[in-house]
Amino acid sequence: MKITKLRVNQIEKPIGFTMDTISFSWIIVDYQNAKKQKYAQIIVKKDNHIIFDSGKDENANSLDYQVQLMLEPRTRYSWEVAVTAENGESACQKSWFETGKLKEAWRAKWISPTFDKEIHPCFYKEITIDKKVKQARTYLTGLGLYELYLNGKKVGNEFLAPGYHSYDFHLQVHTYDITKYLIEGKNQIEVLLGAGWYKGRLGFDGGYTDVYGDSYYLIQELHIEYEDKTSLFVGTDTSWQCKPSAIMDSNIYDGELYDARLEAMFDYQEVVEREPIQCGPLTDRYSLPIIKKEKLKPLQLIKTKKGEQVLDFGQNITGWVEFNCNLSKDTIICLTASEIMQEGCFYNENYRTAKAKFTYISDGKKAHVRPHFTFFGFRYMKVECAEPIIKENFEAYHIRSDIDQIGKIETGHKKVNQLFSNALWSQKDNFLDVPTDCPQRDEKLGWTGDAQIFSDTACFNMYMPAFYRKYLWDMRAEQSILEGSVPNVVPRLKHDMISEHGSCPWADAGVIIPWNVYLHYGSKTLLLETYPGMKAWVDYQKKKEEALGGKHLVKDGFHFADWLALDNEKPGPFGATNALFIASAYYYHCSKIVGKAAKILGLEEDSIFYETLAEEIKKAIHETYFDKYGLCICKTQTASALVIEFGLMPEQEKKEGQKLKNLIFENKKHLNTGFVGTTVLCPALSKTGNHKLAVDLLLNEDYPGWLYAVNLGATTIWERWNSVMPDNSMNPEGMNSLNHYSYGSIESWMYRYICGFKPCEEEAGFRYALLAPHPDERLGFVKALFNTAMGTYISEWMYDKEGKVSYYFEVPFGAKAVIALKKGCYQCNQKRVEGYVFEVECGIYEIQEREGNYFSKCFYDDTLNT
Structure with missing residues (x-):
């Protein structure tokens, strides 16, 4: 043990x-x-x-x-x-x-360069160590981004520090153990700064600069403890110096220009004490480190008919390319990112205004070269250089927040396995301090709708609670000045998009993300921390709808709703499902969740209030959006799926499921859903006895369907169902990110229904779970491993030559589960089971389907009542 x-x-x-x-x-x-x-x-x-x-x-x-x-x-x-x-x-x-500094007062001072605000600075301080060091720590933050060096060595393994957060509410301080970097005698401290999200370009159509401030700033304290119990303190002040660095330009969208010839050219100058004026207080960090997680070698060096040289790394990733440089002095090498080739040639017009370029000018010395203050979304890198290009000199590094994979699904269907990989990679690529929409073009923003839709899948795939804790802190901070409304992007752009908030289902992230985090990891501590933001969003909606005359429906406002759905005959990105119906359905769903959360936290008054509110909303939805037969009057796949998944009319669930089935058959057994509908479509089908049709949709290989992109060589999830056309050309409608994880939410359904992993609300964190896999012979077999907060669950099933199914389950220490199988009679290695529903504790269960005619009451359902 x-x-x-x-x-x-x-x-x-x-x-x-x-x-x-x-x-x-x-x-x-x-x-x-x-x-x-x-x-x-x-x-x-x-x-x-x-x-x-x-x-x-x-x-x-x-x-x-x-x-x-x-x-x-x-x-x-x-x-x-x-x-x-x-x-x-x-x-x-x-x-x-x-601990970091907690609430300890800062002895160091904010410092800033005296030269032009657009020049990237390098701060410098020399200190002398004359005794044996026991331990040493440094506490610092730099605006926008920083890298710390001691005696020429980069400190720590993280990049793009201090990350992307709501700087106007807090400035995150990072703590580093620097003991091993110090030497006896003189020590040189250097801190490079770049623009980053703080003052670099952000937003559409050219965007804005200086969103949070227009200057570079640094604050740092070194606390050095000697073995003789004496200590040395070093803090930033006017005794520090600063000079322009060799980074001539950098930002998140356009890349970086580094001129190595300038490294020793400039003299150090004085600095001034100056504080950032538009920022929140210094706080200990929430953000996980952004680190290198994987390394890829180029598969090939492509020479196109246009004479271009393009490195293909075989996988669409977020990060950068590093290389060993042995170029002559003054030689320029330029790397430009792209996701796809067009007609065999380099193409990145879908990056819009983002240049996505790293340029390095050699000083004639051997060097290992990488960018410092930018990142790219790419599979391909065009290399432009007057000297020969050697493929083996280049390596791509995938970077993301330091979160690890905990879930894995393998099936007997190679294309489904590739789809799983695609969605997982889109999560890896977009979870860089905030859950971004895409990592490549002039956006890279924390869109709340994308994050909400994918959050259940995210929690199955990777260990997410600390990552989401930081994102939800920023969300609550932004809510605090919006009367509880949730912005469309978090952190919120303080220019251009300042008024964009409260749009369904983007704003519903304020309730759904923390709820999914609770279900997966079972932390009441984190649920209690996020509860005020959950409550604030529902309260905001209630106040707004009551001001418009009551009746507990969403009656106005801009809503993305079923974004990019295919069911609207009118051109544009909006789906055909009534946006106010979708918003009202989410209003009900979120109110119900807040009521449940309050009950779990022991807030009985709140629990009663929000459960009552939810019932009143549901009643109003029935009166407005349902016919006399109890069916939704919005005749779209998305509407029916929402009704089923949100439990809007449970007594007519089977009929609504039949209606949904008919709508799909009317569309030639294809989906036509967008961001909202796609997430709930297959779960709604499986829940209403139409699991085979859900698998049909999964396995569709033509447009629109998940395997359409797989057949065209996708290694990540696309923004549109047809961002790439059948002839491999880009969709002329635009908005064609090839790394947009929203439609990867199908993996939640795969985990919950194909593999059968479902958490219990009352004993969250998979302390108690339902294991109810839905086998389908077309997949051959499924092997799923899920490292939950309780430990490792395994769910496997396989068909034999006679069409019978064998199962294998593992339940971790301290957990219990209900195994619910399809109708039949089974033999278990643990005990004889007649019927197909039984409760188990920690252990291994091998179960074979057997001939028999004894059936007990079916528990093959979506709910688990303990």
Whole structure:
């Protein structure tokens, strides 16, 4: 028996992260005959002195064990958890966490260059170390982006720090352990700064610069502790110096220009003490580090008929290309990004105004070269250089927030497997500090609608709670000045899009994302933290609709609704489903969720209020949008799917399911849904007994369908169903990102229905789950692994030559599940089961379909009542 994944606030060994609340969690693995935890003991120490001891707590929650601690700034704490199982097996494991500055006053001063505000600066300070160092930390942030160097070595493994956040509400400070970088004698500190999201170009049609400020700023404190117990403090002030760096230009959209000839050309100048004036207070970080996660070698160097040289890395990724440079002095090498070739030649017109280019001018010295303050979305890189190009000198690095994959699905259908890979890669590529819409063109913004639609899939694929915690903090900050309304993008652009908020289903991210995070990871601590924002969005809608005369319906406003649906005969990106119906349906759905969240948090008054509000909204929807037979009058696939998935008319669910089936058959067994409808379409079909039709849609290989893009060589999810036409040309309608994850939300349905993983609301975090796979012979087999917050679930099924199905399940330590199979009689390795629904605890279950005619009551349903 072993304890693993010891986390504090959902992060392993966090250093310098915000510690407003402290929640411990852990996972048990490698157990023998144990099934569940009997008790656990959590001990927290500072300098080997115990400051907290839970004792043998029989109620210790391995998903979320909150502890009240009086923490000190800049302090490392050790903690350990000892677990004893019901059969006497036991294990103990230790870890640590370290605080940042907390609320400690800053001794350092903000500094800024004295030269032109558009010149990229390099700050400098020399210090002398004359004793043996015990430990050293630095606390800093730079605006817009920074890289810290000590004695010529980059500190840490993260890039694009301090990330993209709502700078007008908080400035995130990062903490680094710099002990190993210091040497005895003179030490040189350098900090490079770039424009980034803070002052670089953001937005459409050329966008805006200086969104949060127009100058570069740095604040930094070094705290060095010697072995003789003395210390050295170094903080930014006017004793620091600054010079122009070799970075001549950089921004998130256009790329970077680096002139190596300038590295030693400029002299250092004085700096001034100056604070950013449009920004929030300095706070410890929420953002996970942005790091290199994967490396790709080029598959080929293509020489086009236009004479271009293009590197093909075989996969559409977010990041950059690095190379070993041995070019003559003054030689220029330019790399330009693209997602697709056209007629065998380089093409990136779908990037719109984004130049997506990295240019390097050689000083004649050997160097390993990479960009500093930009990133690209690309599969291809055009290389322009007067000297020969050697393919082996180049490597592509995928960068993203430091989140890891926890879910995987493999089927017997190669194209479905590629679809799974495509959606996973689109998540990897767009989860860079915020969930962006796309990583390549002049956008790269945290669109809330895309994030909401994909959030359930995201939580199945990767371990998301810490990432979403940061995004939802920014969301609540933006809500605080919008009376609770949620912006269309978070962080909100403070120019041009300042008034764009409250649009369905974009704004509904304020409720749906934190709810999905709770269902997947079971943290009441995080649910309580996000609850004010959830409540604020519903309250905003209630106040607005009451001001327009009541009746609990959304009556006006701009709504994206079923964005990019194909069912509207009128040209444009809007679907045919009544936008106010969709908005009202989401109003009901969000009110219901807030009521559930309040109940879970013990807020009984709120629970009653929002559950009552939800019922009143549903009644108003019935009166306005349903006919006398109890069917929705909006005759679109999206409307019917919403009715079923949101439970708007549960007593007529089967009839609405038949109506949905008919609508799909009328469309020649193809979908015509957009952002809203696509997410709920297949779940609604499976829920109403039409699972085979849902799989039909999954397996459609022509347009519109998921495998259409796979057949055209896609390695990520596209923005439109036909962003690329059958002849491989780009769709002339525009808005053709080839890395837009929204339609990848089909993976949520694959996890929930094909594999059968469904969480329980009352015991979230997969402590209690429904395992109800829906086999389909066309897929041959399914092997799904899901590393939940409780541990690893496995769900597998396979057809034999006689058409019978065998199943394999694993349920992790401390968890329980209801296995619900299709109608039939089965033999299980654990016990004889007659029927097809039974509750199990931790263990391995191998089940074979057998001949028989004894059937018990079917529990093959979407709900799990404990």
